Amino acid sequence: MTDNPKLVPAEELVRRSTRRPLPNESAEYRAARDALLVEEIELRRHLARVAAQRRTLPPGGAVTHDYRFVGAEGEVGLAELFGGHDTLFLYGMMYGPERQQACPMCTATVANWDPEVPHLEQRIGFAVVARSPYPRLAAFAREHGWDHLKLYSDPSGDFWQDYIGETRDDDMAGYSVFTRKDGTIRHFWSVEGGPEIADPGQDPHGAPDPNSLWNLLDLTPEGRGTDWYPSLSYP
The missing domain is CATH 3.40.30.10 (Glutaredoxin)
Structure with a gap:
């Protein structure tokens, strides 16, 4: 749940949704999807909070070297x-x-x-x-x-x-x-951190990940996988 009193609870937003069920979906699927949508709304809000916190960083070090x-x-x-x-x-x-x-x-x-x-x-x-x-x-x-x-x-x-x-x-x-x-x-x-900040079974990517490749794969049932890596070319 968000701690911002100006935001409507994510569960309430899901209940307000007017999107009709998709063809042949079960009640079990809809309940699970609604629960997931609550988390997606909270994730969107968390990313917005992180971005806002980033924007409030104090001034960083001056660049004095002539690169x-x-x-x-x-x-x-x-x-x-x-x-x-x-x-x-x-x-x-x-x-x-x-x-x-x-x-x-x-x-x-x-x-x-x-x-x-x-x-x-x-x-x-x-x-x-x-x-x-x-x-x-x-x-x-x-x-x-x-x-x-x-x-x-x-x-x-x-x-x-x-x-x-x-x-x-x-x-x-x-x-x-x-x-x-x-x-x-x-x-x-x-971006900061390396293998030492990675969670078990994950690489140490930041959040949000700037590579849309991974963001798209995250939307699939297979996810990013553990045994695939991009190539420079494909047959």
């Missing part, structure tokens, strides 16, 4: 990734120079973002960074038909070490949000 990236237009600084906005979402993709191929999970994640970039860029700056040289990233993007994502190389690894991995060569994924106000760039929020 340099290489993209389609050459070398740029962090400020230029904002694209005229005051907020920047930056994803660190596992595609270091020692990898023969990019991480399949990272690839699946950014692939589902590519068509959303024009919408996202109405409100925020949005960029993907990896440690491989930019020509390699650009070739990978062309191979996968990404038309909108802005990819950048972090050649020095300075940004990577400070905000993504433990070291410059720590090939892991991560995402961070930065803000800019009165000329000062600050860190706002980054």
